[in-house]
Amino acid sequence: MTVPVEETIEPQGLNGIRICDFTGQLAGAGATKILAAFGAEVIRVEDPTNKGKWDILRGIPPWVADARGLEAGGAFNNHNAGKLGITLNLRDDRAKELLRELVSISDAVTENFAAGVMDRLGFGYDELREIREDIVYVSNNGFGSTGPYSSFKSWGPIAQAVSGLTFTSGLPEQPPAGWGYSFMDHTGAYYMATAVLMALLHRRRTGEGQWVDLACIEAAGTLHGTATLDATVNGRAMRRSGMPNSNRSQSPRMAPHGIWATQGENQWIAIAVRDDSDWRLFAEVVNEPWSQEHRWQFAVDRLSAEDELEQLVAAWAAPQDRHALAQRLIDAGVPAAPVLRPGERIDSDERTSDLWITVDHSEVGPSRVEGLPVRLSETNWSLSRGAACLGEHNSYVFGQLLGLDEQEINELAEEGVI
Amino acid sequence: MTPKDSKAALTGYRVIELASERCALAGKLLADMGAEVIVVEPPGGCETRAWEPFADDVPGLENSLHWWHYNTSKKSVMVDIETEVGAQQFRSLLATADVVIEAEPLGRLDALGLDWNQLREDESQLIWTSISHHGRDGADPPATDLTLLAEGGPVWSCGYDDQQLPPVRGGGNQAFHTACHYAVPAILVALMWRETSSRGQLIDVSMLGAANATTEFATLWWLNAEQEVQRQTGRHAHVRPTEWTQIRCADGRWFNTGMPPRNKREFAALRTWIEELGLVEECSSYEILKLGDQYERIGVFELDADPLAGEVFQAGRDVIEFLAQRLPAYELFLGLQERGMACGIVYSPDEMIEDPHFVERGFPVDVFYEDRNSTYTHPGAPYRFQRTPWMATRAPHLGEHQVLIEDVSE
Numbered sequence: 046m047t048v049p050v051e052e053t054i055e056p057q058g059l060n061g062i063r064i065c066d067f068t069g070q071l072a073g074a075g076a077t078k079i080l081a082a083f084g085a086e087v088i089r090v091e092d093p094t095n096k097g098k099w100d101i102l103r104g105i106p107p108w109v110a111d112a113r114g115l116e117a118g119g120a121f122n123n124h125n126a127g128k129l130g131i132t133l134n135l136r137d138d139r140a141k142e143l144l145r146e147l148v149s150i151s152d153a154v155t156e157n158f159a160a161g162v163m164d165r166l167g168f169g170y171d172e173l174r175e176i177r178e179d180i181v182y183v184s185n186n187g188f189g190s191t192g193p194y195s196s197f198k199s200w201g202p203i204a205q206a207v208s209g210l211t212f213t214s215g216l217p218e219q220p221p222a223g224w225g226y227s228f229m230d231h232t233g234a235y236y237m238a239t240a241v242l243m244a245l246l247h248r249r250r251t252g253e254g255q256w257v258d259l260a261c262i263e264a265a266g267t268l269h270g271t272a273t274l275d276a277t278v279n280g281r282a283m284r285r286s287g288m289p290n291s292n293r294s295q296s297p298r299m300a301p302h303g304i305w306a307t308q309g310e311n312q313w314i315a316i317a318v319r320d321d322s323d324w325r326l327f328a329e330v331v332n333e334p335w336s337q338e339h340r341w342q343f344a345v346d347r348l349s350a351e352d353e354l355e356q357l358v359a360a361w362a363a364p365q366d367r368h369a370l371a372q373r374l375i376d377a378g379v380p381a382a383p384v385l386r387p388g389e390r391i392d393s394d395e396r397t398s399d400l401w402i403t404v405d406h407s408e409v410g411p412s413r414v415e416g417l418p419v420r421l422s423e424t425n426w427s428l429s430r431g432a433a434c435l436g437e438h439n440s441y442v443f444g445q446l447l448g449l450d451e452q453e454i455n456e457l458a459e460e461g462v463i
Numbered sequence: 464m465t466p467k468d469s470k471a472a473l474t475g476y477r478v479i480e481l482a483s484e485r486c487a488l489a490g491k492l493l494a495d496m497g498a499e500v501i502v503v504e505p506p507g508g509c510e511t512r513a514w515e516p517f518a519d520d521v522p523g524l525e526n527s528l529h530w531w532h533y534n535t536s537k538k539s540v541m542v543d544i545e546t547e548v549g550a551q552q553f554r555s556l557l558a559t560a561d562v563v564i565e566a567e568p569l570g571r572l573d574a575l576g577l578d579w580n581q582l583r584e585d586e587s588q589l590i591w592t593s594i595s596h597h598g599r600d601g602a603d604p605p606a607t608d609l610t611l612l613a614e615g616g617p618v619w620s621c622g623y624d625d626q627q628l629p630p631v632r633g634g635g636n637q638a639f640h641t642a643c644h645y646a647v648p649a650i651l652v653a654l655m656w657r658e659t660s661s662r663g664q665l666i667d668v669s670m671l672g673a674a675n676a677t678t679e680f681a682t683l684w685w686l687n688a689e690q691e692v693q694r695q696t697g698r699h700a701h702v703r704p705t706e707w708t709q710i711r712c713a714d715g716r717w718f719n720t721g722m723p724p725r726n727k728r729e730f731a732a733l734r735t736w737i738e739e740l741g742l743v744e745e746c747s748s749y750e751i752l753k754l755g756d757q758y759e760r761i762g763v764f765e766l767d768a769d770p771l772a773g774e775v776f777q778a779g780r781d782v783i784e785f786l787a788q789r790l791p792a793y794e795l796f797l798g799l800q801e802r803g804m805a806c807g808i809v810y811s812p813d814e815m816i817e818d819p820h821f822v823e824r825g826f827p828v829d830v831f832y833e834d835r836n837s838t839y840t841h842p843g844a845p846y847r848f849q850r851t852p853w854m855a856t857r858a859p860h861l862g863e864h865q866v867l868i869e870d871v872s873e
Binding site: 056058059062071079083106107108109110119120123188189191192193194196197198199200201202203204205206207208209210211212213214215216219220221222223224225226227228230231232235236238239240242243244245246247249250251253255256257258259260262263264266267268269270271272273274275276277278279281282283284289291292294295296297298299302303304305306311313314315316317319323375378379380381382383384385386387388390391392394396397399400401412413414415416417418419420421422423424 | 469472473475492496511513514515516518519520528529531532533596597598601602604605606607608609610611612613614615616617618619620621622623626628629630631632633634635637640641642644645646647648649651652653654655656658660662664665666667668669671672673675676677678679680681682683684685686687688689690691692694695696697698699700708709711717718719721722800803804805806807808809810811812813814815816818819820821823824826827839840841842843844845846847848849850851
């Protein structure tokens with residue numbers, strides 16, 4: 046029997062940690078991917094009766110290369126790289142018993158179902174604790190497990206809308222631009238990984254397990270602290286004229302600070318003049334009569350005529366090449382960057398080329414996924430396996446870990462238990 | 464206090480943070496969970512102390528709300544690491560530390576003899592965390608949150624249907640946040656490993672990499688299909704145009720409609736709501752909505768195969784638009800969610816913190832400022848630990864904990 050534990054030369058920080066994982070989509074699966082990358086054995090549990098389609102990313106585009114179908118979803122493959130996959134039909138008592146056995150040899154249980162689902166399955170925190178007293182249980186949903194909205198549903202864009210992240214991203218006189226992707230699914234996953242690790246660390250030091258109730262919208266609600274305090278301390282609400290304008294900088298105040306069109310279609314440059322010293326450097330690069338005017342030399346004056354200044358910058362930037370211009374500004378010491386398109390940053394930016402790795406998916410073959418933007422000198426992360434196919438590791442988990450023989454496993458499969 | 468008696472998850476760990484906008488959140492996340500985080504400030508204080516907005520709009524070292532938010536639960540010492548005495552004080556402090564977090568310009572600490580490379584042998588258990596533009600072995604261009612999000616990918620996906628409008632940087636300094644969101648799990652992994660190995664290590668965090676790893680479908684479409692997503696107003700950037708999901712309500716507020724109604728339960732719930740509101744006569748899509756009873760689920764397959772399914776699906780969207788024209792956003796939010804449909808009101812951050820749900824959950828927390836004899840409401844816990852709760856105390860005054868610095872001058 047193949048042992049699906051990844052062969053790594055270096056030790057990994059979470060070797061020996063086992064996660065019984067019910068997560069899906071990005072908000073949950075993104076968390077346990079981080080744990081898997083650091084060496085935890087993450088065993089993802091899926092429902093065989095609907096072929097794991099509770100995770101809506103299973104079997105939807107973008108497809109991995111020419112493959113199609115339930116095992117070929119590129120997002121699913123990305124978010125579940127490095128994990129094992131098993132199936133359990135928890136409507137069946139035999140499956141529940143297997144899950145109890147799995148929980149008893151796991152360090153943490155993770156899920157991002159709607160609130161109450163685990164209770165209805167008979168695996169709420171109280172039941173989990175009866176199986177293993179020191180279990181770490183982390184639940185992650187939009188509104189959390191208590192409170193008047195605990196039954197409300199959420200996904201990334203809703204978490205962003207309710208938390209304030211959508212409102213604060215946009216230009217004046219326009220609707221909210223919001224985030225053009227599920228920023229809070231990524232970030233909810235970061236908070237979930239953090240929660241699991243903090244709880245595991247506490248357990249390693251004290252022997253004590255616990256439940257962490259993560260509400261993605263509350264995590265999001267911490268990400269605009271300065272603006273929130275401006276309201277709670279100074280009574281200055283964010284909903285006011287000219288606000289928000291998130292291409293400008295409020296804290297600290299900077300001007301000019303924004304994104305301007307450059308030569309070519311849909312080509313943009315971001316420029317941030319942090320202070321008066323940056324302004325002097327910027328004015329030299331611009332080298333036009335207006336940039337030499339004394340009226341712009343102090344931040345207070347640049348801020349009070351920000352609209353006018355931005356128009357001057359716009360006219361100056363418009364005919365220029367965004368890459369060359371950004372480089373001139375950086376060389377002069379002024380923060381600037383072209384707005385990179387996906388292909389440019391993924392295929393041509395050597396500074397981040399380590400991030401894009403190829404994993405091997407047992408059905409669809411090699412595929413590219415995101416790694417982690419960190420390096421640890423002694424226990425680095427590693428991912429080599431793509432997302433598990435439905436039930437791919439049933440024989441390892443039910444056989445090797447839980448002690449069933451091949452015949453028993455086959456019978457359970459035939460009877461739809463696994 | 465030993466970890467055994469503790470009510471905080473990270474009790475007993477000492478973290479030294481070199482004050483910087485770039486790593487302040489990493490320190491806060493550890494401090495609010497019980498680590499002793501000592502922020503080392505230069506003479507005159509961290510530059511963020513000078514940033515607007517200020518409490519009561521009065522500038523002052525202790526008044527920056529940026530400082531207040533990012534430095535809760537920390538301690539402050541002032542050390543001039545550019546001097547010999549300061550460097551010695553810093554080294555003594557490091558000798559007591561479990562974790563260091565720094566985001567200094569590359570080469571600065573090395574030039575002072577205070578970098579990981581110079582200290583690692585003496586401090587073999589130390590976990591040293593560097594947050595830099597794109598790694599310690601890279602260059603260090605001048606950069607801000609804006610430029611990182613522009614070249615790191617997020618900006619490309621954010622903006623408007625009108626491609627003539629500039630793409631948008633999402634608010635809140637999320638480039639620095641995202642780097643910290645990777646730094647903290649890495650630190651926790653290193654602490655986990657140290658508990659068994661008794662060895663520290665170096666953690667090298669790339670801010671540019673963190674932004675790149677946080678763009679969802681822009682990256683996924685390119686990695687898998689070499690297709691480029693395009694910006695759309697208030698919804699996911701996509702390789703093909705998609706229907707609106709953001710709509711203005713009767714009170715002028717914006718609203719995210721989430722997933723449109725797709726099954727007979729949802730169509731029926733919408734229909735009954737129209738009836739309850741007495742709007743059957745006015746609602747031109749009401750009749751076709753009734754046909755929704757025929758559909759277990761309208762998905763891509765049904766939309767392709769059955770023209771009527773398309774009409775019913777469209778009626779669901781039309782009815783939500785119809786309701787939005789008549790109801791304030793909050794009522795639409797409660798009404799749809801209570802009927803099982805995912806959607807969201809577009810709150811500003813200060814409105815979210817006052818919403819009754821989050822108030823009942825205790826999300827807004829009161830932090831006492833004894834020097835001002837006042838209590839102010841901060842955003843609270845990002846996660847609710849049952850046994851080791853998140854807790855915040857006010858940010859430290861400059862040098863408030865100077866007593867922690869060993870006197871090395873003698």
